Amino acid sequence: MHNSLTAEISQDCGDCPIRHRAVCARCEADELETLDNIKYYRAYEAGQTILWSGDRMEFVGSVVRGVASLTQTMEDGRTQMVGLLLPSDFVGRPGRETAAYDVVATTDIVMCCFRKKPFEDMMARTPHIAQRLLEMTLDELDAAREWMLVLGRKTAREKIASLLSIIARRDATLNLRSGEGPLEFDLPLTREAMADYLGLTLETVSRQINALKRDGVIELKGKRHVTVPDFDRLSEEAGDDSDGGMLS
Amino acid sequence: MHNSLTAEISQDCGDCPIRHRAVCARCEADELETLDNIKYYRAYEAGQTILWSGDRMEFVGSVVRGVASLTQTMEDGRTQMVGLLLPSDFVGRPGRETAAYDVVATTDIVMCCFRKKPFEDMMARTPHIAQRLLEMTLDELDAAREWMLVLGRKTAREKIASLLSIIARRDATLNLRSGEGPLEFDLPLTREAMADYLGLTLETVSRQINALKRDGVIELKGKRHVTVPDFDRLSEEAGDDSDGGMLS
């Protein structure tokens, strides 16, 4: 997976808590000087709304640390998360004036931002960036469509397993821990946030997580720390094809 | 809405059953000559699979007439439609080797195709096209995310109303019939296909359609021909914001 556009552009983020180069091996970034003066960091606390749907967008950027979510809300309060933004994920849509969804910090979060206008100017000058952006957007589209299957056709148990599987996989690739041994990670989401992502209620999320625990599919330390002794077993519970899901 | 890329490129499709210019007012298409020899039409019958998930893609193109769907299937046979392709919609992902989903002709369908390689070459030469493609991909992403809300949080009745609303809207813009009077259109989908799109069973689809009919939200002539006496009423049933949904 080759996912961090800002990494590719800004190359050597000496002050970034995450080493972007580790995320993106292809860094070249001849644009570094041009960009440095338009790059900045932003921090938000868990629960803060980063951007309201309909707001004018002033920046694009990527998540450095923490988790954010894209959510949609109906007038009567029903909400659906339509995207989960993990470290290295890109936020913002060049060419669009306003945000289409609420962007909410799910945990405390640090973002690496670029002012939108100069970023777009640069995009126009360097087709290579535009191409990367298209590719990333296609990835997002694939993810959204995969999630449509989850939402439309999977049972509560399968939904939970699918979510855990995605987070585990993302966490593994970020930490370069691949293949060997049991996976471990902290859930970056409350039960309610998981419910919003999965189209369930928080009670059902709680019950199904504990059911997976009872059945030995996962282990829990506290309420958030998850150990996955057998990733294939988890994938199976998620109803995924049993190829390990590592293509793309 | 400005949706047909092939229209923009090929401008004057004299032999197209649909007048592309009507769809896309911005046609300029200096590439016409270059492209004409790589453009061709394909027709499929209802039920035919145009492309299997995993297949090598040889062309990109857009739907000229008829309806196709993108579907995903689990091993146990559960299927979820992840995209509905109506006339003027674009198919194919430049830069990707293989199809990510099954593409199935839902009705008899005619597609206007371009061989993929030359199309991509041209894309690389003309940034304007790449930009359009990004914009279209973002539109698709928005549509997919809107659908996530439908799948995750709406009731069966709201789901049906949402689908009818989308089809009615698309049909209205294609036929340049906007605003005035009752909308009329033929459902291009079987009850089963609707169920696959909405994450329901065909029985529930049937029941809810007839419920909407009983309640006067829609009228039916035969099983497929729908009249919408009051579009706002339908939007309300769909749980949409009451702004008429005509922004973008």
Added chain:
DNA sequence: GAAACTCCTTGATTCAGATCAAACGCGCGA
């Protein structure tokens, strides 16, 4: 260290939609 949070669990009950089952209607080919 008690009150007031927020987040999570667990139980009892209800209900929307799935499932199972049968039959209708209509176009089509023999």
Added chain:
DNA sequence: TCGCGCGTTTGATCTGAATCAAGGAGTTTC
């Protein structure tokens, strides 16, 4: 004209997840 097949409707029953309702467990606050 008869069957035949497909898409659709309709009814009866079942069930997975929602809803309603308490509590518990870990914090921050004063």
